[in-house]
Amino acid sequence: MGELLPKLATIPEGIQSAADYLPLARERLLPAVWHYLEEGSGNQVTLHTNNCVFDSIRLIPRPMADVRDGHTRITLFGQTLAHPVILAPLAYQRLYHPHGESASAMAANAQGGQLCVSSLASQTLEEIITAAGQPLWFQLYWQEDRPRTLKLLRRAVTAGYQAIVFTVDAPIKQATIQLPASISAVNLDTPAPFPALLPHQSQVFNGWMAQAPRWEDLAWLRAQTSLPLLVKGILHPEDARKVINLGYDGLVVSNHGGRVLDGAPASLACLPEIVSTVSGRGKVLFDSGIRNGRDIYKALALGADAVLIGRPYIWGLATVGALGVAHVIRLLRDELEMTMALTGTASIREITREKIISDRD
Numbered sequence: 001m002g003e004l005l006p007k008l009a010t011i012p013e014g015i016q017s018a019a020d021y022l023p024l025a026r027e028r029l030l031p032a033v034w035h036y037l038e039e040g041s042g043n044q045v046t047l048h049t050n051n052c053v054f055d056s057i058r059l060i061p062r063p064m065a066d067v068r069d070g071h072t073r074i075t076l077f078g079q080t081l082a083h084p085v086i087l088a089p090l091a092y093q094r095l096y097h098p099h100g101e102s103a104s105a106m107a108a109n110a111q112g113g114q115l116c117v118s119s120l121a122s123q124t125l126e127e128i129i130t131a132a133g134q135p136l137w138f139q140l141y142w143q144e145d146r147p148r149t150l151k152l153l154r155r156a157v158t159a160g161y162q163a164i165v166f167t168v169d170a171p172i173k174q175a176t177i178q179l180p181a182s183i184s185a186v187n188l189d190t191p192a193p194f195p196a197l198l199p200h201q202s203q204v205f206n207g208w209m210a211q212a213p214r215w216e217d218l219a220w221l222r223a224q225t226s227l228p229l230l231v232k233g234i235l236h237p238e239d240a241r242k243v244i245n246l247g248y249d250g251l252v253v254s255n256h257g258g259r260v261l262d263g264a265p266a267s268l269a270c271l272p273e274i275v276s277t278v279s280g281r282g283k284v285l286f287d288s289g290i291r292n293g294r295d296i297y298k299a300l301a302l303g304a305d306a307v308l309i310g311r312p313y314i315w316g317l318a319t320v321g322a323l324g325v326a327h328v329i330r331l332l333r334d335e336l337e338m339t340m341a342l343t344g345t346a347s348i349r350e351i352t353r354e355k356i357i358s359d360r361d
């Protein structure tokens with residue numbers, strides 16, 4: 001095994017797109033960490049589909065349009081963002097760079113965007129929000145029962161987090177890594193002991209699923225906060241309808257970056273039907289597979305209000321810390337602007353279904 005390269009202090013020369021950070025990040029991470037970051041579940045069919053599906057959508061060039069006042073601004077839950085790119089919650093960011101989540105938070109702010117901090121963050125919620133210099137979003141994982149979940153939610157609210165994203169699609173922990181002693185989920189209490197199973201009982205049904213949230217818990221959670229509250233990990237329109245009917249402010253169409261149910265459809269394939277089901281009654285965010293600004297445009301054209309990116313910003317983080325994260329966001333935004341210009345689109349609102357052709361059309 002070759003030596004790990006040191007982190008850089010300045011943005012490397014010759015980077016044209018977010019994907020150019022991938023090899024630089026790989027050279028700077030232990031193989032086990034790289035594998036944990038990149039892997040999908042099972043045979044990685046869903047992971048693969050997430051990326052390929054974008055190729056089935058075509059962008060229609062529209063020269064001569066007047067886009068001189070063009071911009072990528074959006075307003076989401078009362079906050080104006082310079083662009084529709086939110087950094088997705090990713091666990092244990094000190095695995096990738098000593099500055100961890102704080103670096104991602106600073107970069108999100110510097111680029112006029114947002115970071116959703118994971119329940120499994122490796123720095124305290126208070127430390128991260130201080131580094132950010134702005135309110136952030138918090139991703140909530142169910143903590144085995146209501147009192148523990150409420151305790152974590154209240155801590156985030158007290159720390160100043162301004163929106164809550166409740167992730168529901170990963171009740172069974174598959175992608176795991178042996179964490180170094182210095183890195184842990186510092187915001188969580190020691191987990192409740194795993195239920196003792198009788199010989200005839202199943203680890204899945206009687207173990208993990210006994211500690212997973214159910215619909216009645218979603219209704220309960222909605223009543224615990226007046227902050228904007230979203231559910232992350234929805235792929236079925238009926239689930240989207242139920243979430244919105246429970247009074248949630250929105251949802252994230254996501255298959256967790258292909259890391260949970262292998263064989264699940266590409267997140268993008270599920271987006272249009274969910275958008276039409278929600279029908280403006282809540283925000284529909286999208287993630288899983290976005291790698292460049294064209295992908296962002298396609299997701300917005302299929303009805304997403306904003307997108308989250310996962311692995312690509314970690315490639316920047318692993319290479320050059322906050323600077324790398326900020327650079328990845330900027331590259332994505334530049335590509336989005338170019339795509340908008342070449343398709344005659346002056347604002348995010350104008351990115352509509354008519355701007356694209358899908359192979360399904």
Ligand code: FNR
Pocket residue numbers: 036037038050088089090091118119120139167232254255256257258259287288289290308309310311312
């Ligand atoms: C994740 N994701 C995730 N989601 C979440 O709600 N809480 C978490 O702690 C994590 N942790 C996490 C770790 C790693 C290493 C990865 C790759 C992903 C899922 C994440 O928020 C997002 O849904 C996907 O990463 C989006 O897919 P792309 O952009 O990575 O293709």
